[in-house]
Amino acid sequence: MAERACQRCKYISYDKKCPICDSETSSDWSGLIVVTDPDNSKLAEELNITMPGRYALKVNK
Amino acid sequence: MFYAMRVLIGQEKNVAALLAQSIKHEDTGISAILAPESMQGYIFVESDKMLDMRHPALRVPNLRSLVEGDVEFDELKSFLNPEPAMVNIIKGSIVELTSGPFKGEKAKVVRIDEAKEDVVLELIEAAVPIPVTVKGDQIRLIQKEAE
Incomplete structure (x- = not known):
């Protein structure tokens, strides 16, 4: 099954609804950032990511 | 600090995911791994420590080497918010x-x-x-x- 990214928070999962914010997910996404420690990451801060996990950089609807 | 790592072309996302798994219970100082779509053959790693490629947690398949020197945050910013591909294209172009x-x-x-x-x-x-x-x-x- 293809991985999907949330259209709002960009979190990557296999579900049709995002497990974090319950928004719709899309299978058309690109770029990846894996955040392991959001408190000490400048990249996570720039992207407003507060939870560890895998996120897409761009999600198309 | 941000570091660039060479990986096998086409395996950027896999290596990023594997590396994240591998460092989960290790104290490598890595806080984020970035695999931009527009950068083939490289991933970027954010870490507050000097990375040592001899660390067993950094032995990940298809991860080739560490690029010497660090990368500025401003250089990575352009990858974080990729522009829509068709900004300047109009009908008749x-x-x-x-x-x-x-x-x-x-x-x-x-x-x-x-x-x-x-x-x-x-x-x-x-x-x-x-x-x-x-x-x-x-x-x-x-x-x-x-x-």
């Missing part, structure tokens, strides 16, 4: 296809579907004008509007 079976061919934009990021093109050098639909990131703008 002349574009060049950058991938697919018509790679290198020039074409004229006939129609744009902004929601899907699709572009309908007509190849200039083709004998019969057949509309071809491609994704917005598969074209490069040559001339904004044909006279």
Whole structure:
């Protein structure tokens, strides 16, 4: 099954609804950032990511 | 600090995911791993410690080496918010296809579907004008509007 990214928070999962914010997910996404420690990451801060996990950089609807 | 790592082309996302798994219970100082779509063969790692490639947690398949020196945060910013592929393209523009079976061919934009990021093109050098639909990131703008 293809991985999907949330259209709002960009979190990557296999579900049709995002497990974090319950928004719709899309299978058309690109770029990846894996955040392991959001408190000490400048990249996570720039992207407003507060939870560890895998996120897409761009999600198309 | 940010570091660039060389990886096998096409395996950027896999390596990033594997590396994240591998460092989960190790004290490597890594807080984020970035695999931008537009950067083939490289991933970027954010860490507050000096990275040592001899660390067993950094032995990940298809991860080739660490690029010497660190990367500035400003250089990575452009990867974080990728611009929409079709900003300057309007109907009537002349574009060049950058991938697919018509790679290198020039074409004229006939129609744009902004929601899907699709572009309908007509190849200039083709004998019969057949509309071809491609994704917005598969074209490069040559001339904004044909006279």
